Amino acid sequence: MECCGPGYSSPADAVKAPQEKLLYTIAIYTGTGIQKPDYLATVDVDPDSSTYSQVIHRLEMPGIGDELHHMGWNACSSCFEDTSMARKYLLLPGVRSNNIHIIDTATDPRAPRLHKVVDGNEIKSKTNLSGPHTVHCLGSEIIISMLGNAKGEAPGGYLYLNKDFEILGRWENSMGDIKFGYDFWYQPRHNVMVSSEWAAPNTFMPGFDLEEVGHLKYGREIHFWDFEKKVPIETMYLGEDGLLPLEVKFHHDPDSTHGFCGAALSSNVIHWWKDNSEKWQWEKIIDVENEPHPEWPIPVPGVMSAILVSMDDKYLYLNNWLHGDMRQYDISDPHNPVLTGQVWMGGLLGKAPEVNGVKVAGGPQMFQLSLDGKRLYVTTSLFSTWDNQFYPEIREQGGIMIMIDCDPVSGGMTINPDFIVDFGQEPNGPSRCHEARYPGGDCTSDIWL
């Protein structure tokens, strides 16, 4: 095909992309006691390279205390037909500082460089928003979910940037009755966006007070939007089944209405779809039971902080950050998922204190799957203050990144014995890695129009 803009013509085309050679992950010092900037690490994931499984470049942010967390591209497959666009910039928001760092990854993919910073104070003064989280691009524009107003109070809204990263204002026309923000994903062919709920920045940033869940300071609803009108039109109250509904993902197939949400504290997967009478429906399809712990008065919840759908929509991956397992489910029938793989790394249950010779502080937390569905890269830190509560040893040990070999045909997962990146050994001291992305787009970045 002689076009083309960024990405791939279809999910099926993306699956056939060449194997990733580099991966980017953010690594933080915020909240660790080390007074250094957070940074973007380039990890060599080319098995034929002499620096395989090592950090080969570190790009420090200009200031300290950002708490880098999630990130997103300036362009994805939704611009595939726009030859004027290129996947060149990675956006790195600082949840605490509000700064949005625009990183040029194209000029030298191994050594990304800072292109621009959208100043956090300017965002606050122009839009009354703070607490940036999920980044998606919409054609040539960018929207970022912001979890609070300028004072850190919920519900926040959506920051709207143009392709030159200038602040256009707020994206949404109304937040309706939405109480909190967090993640979002959209399916343009069905004119729908779904958003989820964590809590106000002032609630979650200092750490997790469990009692605040009962005081309704944390979310338990997901919201369906009229994507073109930019207004929420329907809310699903998930109740106790959906405490802290965090990550939301639609199928990659742009015609599908099926999507999934991981409710972190309930440790359930919620499935939604549009039924034959054009009504949105939801059901709980996976329920991770709390596990007994020898020293705990109450059983330990899984804490499912992330979910991911493979590019071919066949498998759903999830983590249980406190239990310590990663799971793979065959969701060919999204109403009836089948557990097809499970591995253990860290966690509070003591099932895998060490992986590939490195002691694990934390549990499986954030993950990114290769486009062909064969390699799943997993990191261990959730959020600095929450890490400090549940896994205080992470201060000395830092985070790790491991790789799980996944069988995309018959299912199954095994931890790859040759790959481990130990962020405990970083030059400035133990840091914590979180979200990962590949230069060519990945399983949580691209949306098809």
Place this chain on the structure above:
Amino acid sequence: MAYTVTISNRDNVRYQVDGKRSLLDSLRDRAVDLPYGCKYGGCITCAAKLTVGEVDQRRQVALNNRQINDGYVILCVARPTSDITIEIGVESHDKLYRNPFLDPLKPYELKADIAAPKEA
């Protein structure tokens, strides 16, 4: 009004600071290396422990009442109202973080906006 701030875990170094400015701003101006994030009292990054004296930190919203009782202060909004002694950095955070499942808060130990009054 000027007050003396003593930092007990930095060799008891002393600074004179203005009671109208936040401790974070005053101390950073004197090149004390302090962590911070949001700078509006909501994210806890800048927490330190007050061991002697009083501050006004009414603008903070990050700490629950247990953390306040344990002496934590939010330097980005706290202003001294007397001479004070503080401990800074993560060494002072021994009681700041707790496992919420193992060590629940009593109703009066929640954050101020939802805390129940302490029973006599």
